[in-house]
Amino acid sequence: MTVPISYPGVYITEIPSGSHTITGVATSITAFVGAASRGPADVPVTIFSFADFERTFGGLSRTSGLGYAVRDFYQNGGGEALIVRLVHMAVGADGKVVPTDPTSAATATLDVGGLELAAAGPGAWGNALQVEVSYPSATDVADIADAQGVEEEDLFSLVVRDGDPDGGGLAETFLNVTVVDGPARVDTVLAASRLVRATQAAKDLPTSRPAVSPEDPDDPDGPWRVLDAGKGRDGGSLGLTDYVPTDATKPGLSALLQADLFNLLCIPPPTLEEDVDSSVWTEAKKLCFKQRAFLIVDPPGKSTLTTVQDFATGLAGLDARNAAIYFPRILSSDPLRGGATGSFAACGAIAGVYARTDGSRGVWKAPAGVDASLSGVTGLTATLTDGENGQLNPRGINVLRTFRGTGPVVWGARTLRGSDTLADDYKYVPVRRLALFIEETLYRSTQWAVFEPNDAPLWAQLRASIGAFMQTLFRSGAFQGSSPRDAFFVRCDADTTTQYDIDRGVVNILVGFAPLKPAEFVVISIQQQTASASA
Numbered sequence: 001m002t003v004p005i006s007y008p009g010v011y012i013t014e015i016p017s018g019s020h021t022i023t024g025v026a027t028s029i030t031a032f033v034g035a036a037s038r039g040p041a042d043v044p045v046t047i048f049s050f051a052d053f054e055r056t057f058g059g060l061s062r063t064s065g066l067g068y069a070v071r072d073f074y075q076n077g078g079g080e081a082l083i084v085r086l087v088h089m090a091v092g093a094d095g096k097v098v099p100t101d102p103t104s105a106a107t108a109t110l111d112v113g114g115l116e117l118a119a120a121g122p123g124a125w126g127n128a129l130q131v132e133v134s135y136p137s138a139t140d141v142a143d144i145a146d147a148q149g150v151e152e153e154d155l156f157s158l159v160v161r162d163g164d165p166d167g168g169g170l171a172e173t174f175l176n177v178t179v180v181d182g183p184a185r186v187d188t189v190l191a192a193s194r195l196v197r198a199t200q201a202a203k204d205l206p207t208s209r210p211a212v213s214p215e216d217p218d219d220p221d222g223p224w225r226v227l228d229a230g231k232g233r234d235g236g237s238l239g240l241t242d243y244v245p246t247d248a249t250k251p252g253l254s255a256l257l258q259a260d261l262f263n264l265l266c267i268p269p270p271t272l273e274e275d276v277d278s279s280v281w282t283e284a285k286k287l288c289f290k291q292r293a294f295l296i297v298d299p300p301g302k303s304t305l306t307t308v309q310d311f312a313t314g315l316a317g318l319d320a321r322n323a324a325i326y327f328p329r330i331l332s333s334d335p336l337r338g339g340a341t342g343s344f345a346a347c348g349a350i351a352g353v354y355a356r357t358d359g360s361r362g363v364w365k366a367p368a369g370v371d372a373s374l375s376g377v378t379g380l381t382a383t384l385t386d387g388e389n390g391q392l393n394p395r396g397i398n399v400l401r402t403f404r405g406t407g408p409v410v411w412g413a414r415t416l417r418g419s420d421t422l423a424d425d426y427k428y429v430p431v432r433r434l435a436l437f438i439e440e441t442l443y444r445s446t447q448w449a450v451f452e453p454n455d456a457p458l459w460a461q462l463r464a465s466i467g468a469f470m471q472t473l474f475r476s477g478a479f480q481g482s483s484p485r486d487a488f489f490v491r492c493d494a495d496t497t498t499q500y501d502i503d504r505g506v507v508n509i510l511v512g513f514a515p516l517k518p519a520e521f522v523v524i525s526i527q528q529q530t531a532s533a534s535a
Contacts, residue, residue, distance in 0.1 A: 018461050022445040022469035027363040027437050028355035030073060031082040031262040031293075032348070033253060034066035035238050035270055038125040041105075042251050044082040044259040050074045055170075056194065057083060058125065062336050063234070065268035069348030072332070073266075075376040076352025077359065082262050084255045086242050087122050088235035095246040108232030109199070112225055113210030115179065115186065116199045119232060126232035128163040129195055130224040132213045141176055148182045156209040158186070160195045161224075170194065179205045238270035243280040253280075253287055261440070263433075264354060265295045266347040275300040281315055281323075289319035292436045292443075294429075296354075297325040297416070298345040305388055312397050312416060320416035321426040322436070326350055326398045328382040330374060330408065343381050346400060349374050353410055363437050364478040366413035366430045366518040374400070374408040394420045396427075413518050431515040434478060442466060442511065454502050459492040462509055466490045470513065480514040488513040 003011045031044065037058035039045070047053050053070050060067040066083075073081060090101035098104060108119045108126030112133060119126025138152040145152045155176045162169035172193055177186040187198035187205065198205070213225055245252045256262060265288055267276050281297055288295045297315065299308045308327045315323065326346050334342040350367075353374065357367040380400050384392075389399050389411065396419040398412025415432050417424040426432040445465070452458045470488045473479060481487035491510040501508060 018457075018464075020445070020448055020461065020465045022441060022465050024437065024441050024469070024473075025261060025444060026080065027263055027358045027433070028078070028351070029080045029082065029262045030078060030264040030266060030351045030355065031084065031256050031259070032066060032070055032073075032266050032268065033084045033086060033243070033256070034069070034268045035061075035064040035087070036066055036083070036085045037061045037064070037234070038121055038123050039083075039085050040121045041085045041087050042255050044084050044256055044262075047081050047083055048079065053081075053083065057085060060334075060336055063237070063271055065270070065272055065345055068272075068332075068334075068344045069266055069268035072330070072344070072346075072348035072376060073352045073355075076349050076374060077356025078348075078352040079355055079359075082256070082259050084253075085121070086238055086252065088238055088242050089245075089247075089250060090236075091241045091246060097245075097247045097249060102233070103236040104233070105235030106231055106233040110225060114206030114208075115210045117190075117196045118199045120193060120195055120197055122232065122235070124232045124234050125162075128169075130161050130163070130226050131196070132159040132224050133157070133210050134159070135209070135212055136176060144176050148176075148178065148184055150178050150180055150182050154178045154180050154182075154209060156212075158190075160193065162195060179207070179209055237274060240277045240279055243267070243277070244283045253283055256287065256291070262291070263293055263436070264351050265293055266351050267298075268345050268347060269298070269301070272342070272344075273301075278311070278314060285315065285317065285319045285323050288322040292440045293322065294433055294436065295323040296347045296350050297323055298329070298347050299325060299327050301329060301343065301345075303327060305382075305384075305391065308397060309392070309395055312395060315416055318417075321424065321432055323416045324398055324414065324418075324429050325396070325416060326400060326410070326412070327392065328380050328384075328400060330377045330400065331379040331381060332377050341378055346374075349377060350410065362476060362478060364430050364434045364473075364516055366428065368398070368410045368413040368429075368518070370403070370406050370409060372410040373406060374410070377408045380408055396422075398429075413520070428517055428520075431517060434513075434515055438470075438473075438511070438513065441469070442509075445469070446509070449507065454497070454505065454507050456493075458507065459494075459497065462492045462507070463490050466492075466509065466511060470511070473513075478513075478516065480516055486514065 003013050039057040050071055087105035089097045090104045092098045105122040107122040110117045119129055134157045136155055141152055141155050145155055155178055158174040161171040172195055174189050177184045177189050179186055190196055190198045243252045265284060267284060269275055284295050299311050312325050329343050330346045330349055331341050331343055333339045353372045354367045357365050380402055384399055392399055393412060396414045396416050398414055401411040402408050413429045415426055415429055418427045467490045471484055474484050474487045479487035489512045496508040496510050
C-alpha cells in the first residue's frame with residue numbers, strides 16, 4: 001500500500017506476504033438419507049454421535065434401516081454425519097404431491113387460542129406432544145417486559161413435552177415469550193425447539209397471548225393441551241419418487257445440496273425387508289460425481305454370487321468412479337428384538353471403516369485389510385471362499401470376508417470402475433478418494449485468486465500455495481516417489497496460461513500426482529537352496 005509522503009522522516013508500511021495457506025478439507029463427513037421415526041424432514045442435520053441421532057431422529061426403528069446404519073457407522077469409528085430424513089408423500093397422476101392421501105406423511109398440529117403450533121417434523125410421533133400455557137406474575141416480569149419493549153400482559157410461558165415426562169420423554173420450557181414483535185417473539189424462539197414450531201408468519205400471529213391451559217383436571221383438555229391426535233402420520237415406506245421427486249416441492253436426494261460439504265453417501269434400505277430402487281443408485285451416483293463425494297452401494301438383500309454381478313453391471317458409467325459396492329450383508333444384534341441376530345445393509349459399517357482409516361492412516365490408505373475389521377458385526381450373510389472372492393474382485397465388487405483371528409473384515413478396495421476389463425485410472429477406492437480430496441481442497445482454497453490480476457505474480461503465488469500443500473501430502477506418505485519431483489508437479493505459467501487465455505480471463509493450473517496403489521496381490525516366491533549351492 002502506498003503511503004503519502006509529506007514530511008521528512010521515517011515511514012513504515014506493512015506488505016502482505018502473498019502466501020495463502022491451504023488446509024485440506026474433511027474426508028469422511030458421511031451423509032445418510034432415509035426414513036426415521038421423527039425429526040425434521042428434507043433438510044440435512046449434522047450429528048456427531050449416535051446419541052445425537054437418538055435425540056433428534058428417535059434412534060432405531062424396526063420400520064427403517066437408517067438407524068441401524070448410523071449405529072454401525074459410529075461403532076466402526078465414524079465422526080461427523082449428515083442425516084436427511086425423508087418421508088413418503090403420495091404423488092398423483094399429474095406428478096404433484098397429494099398430502100391428503102392417507103399414505104402420505106402428515107404433521108400433528110394444535111391451535112392454542114389462535115396460536116398455531118405444529119410438531120417439528122411429520123410423523124405419528126407428534127400425536128404424543130402436549131403443550132401447557134401459563135402466565136407469569138406481572139410484578140415478576142416487569143423488568144423483563146421493559147427490556148423486551150413489551151407490556152407485562154404480553155408475556156406468557158410455554159412448556160412442551162413429548163408424552164409422559166415420567167417416562168423419560170423430552171420436555172422443553174420457553175419462558176416469557178410473546179406474540180408481539182420483540183426479541184422473544186414465539187415463532188422465533190420455537191425455531192430452536194426440537195418438538196414444535198409456530199406455523200404462522202409474524203403478521204398472522206394472534207394479537208393477544210393465548211389463553212392459559214385449563215387447570216381443572218376433569219376438563220377434557222386437562223391441564224395440558226394435546227396436539228390433535230391422529231393428524232400426525234408416518235406415511236408409507238419410501239419409494240422412488242421420495243428419493244427422486246417429480247414434484248419440485250420435495251427435494252429428495254437434492255436436500256444434500258443444502259449442506260456445505262459431505263464426502264461419503266449412504267442410502268440404507270427404506271425398510272428392513274425392502275431394497276433401494278436401482279434408479280435411486282443411478283441418481284445418487286450422478287449427485288456424488290457432481291459434488292465430489294463417494295457413494296457406498298449396498299446390493300439387494302437377497303443377492304447371490306451371480307445376481308450381484310448383474311446388479312453391479314447395471315450401475316456402469318463414468319460416474320461409477322465415485323462409487324463402490326460391498327457384498328454380502330452383515331449380521332449383528334438387534335436391540336429391538338431382544339438382541340436377536342439380524343441381517344443389515346453394510347454401508348454404515350463400511351463408512352465407519354473409511355472414517356477410521358482416514359483418521360489413523362490417511363485418505364490415501366485403502367479402507368480394507370486385516371486392520372479394516374468390522375466392529376459390532378457378529379457375522380456375514382454369506383461365507384465366500386477364495387475362489388468366489390476371485391470371481392467378484394476382477395469385476396469391481398468388494399467382498400466382506402471372515403478370517404480366523406480377525407473376524408469380519410473389508411477385503412476389497414475397488415470402485416465400480418474397478419473391473420479389470422475397463423483399465424480405468426480410478427480403479428481403486430483410495431486413489432479416487434485422494435483425487436476427490438485434492439480437487440475439493442484446491443477448489444475451496446483458490447477462490448481468493450478470482451479477479452486477481454492474471455499475470456506472473458499471481459501464477460507464482462498459486463504455484464507456491466498449491467506446491468506447499470502437495471509437499472505436505474508427500475511428506476505424509478500420500479504419493480509415490482522418493483522425492484517431490486517424482487511424486488507431484490504444479491504448473492501455472494505462460495505455458496499453461498497463454499495470452500489467449502489471459503484475454504478471456506482464464507488462468508490454468510495443472511496439478512499432477514503419483515498415487516499410491518494398494519498391494520492387492522502379494523506374491524511370495526520360495527526357492528530351495530541346497531548345501532552345494534551355498535558352498
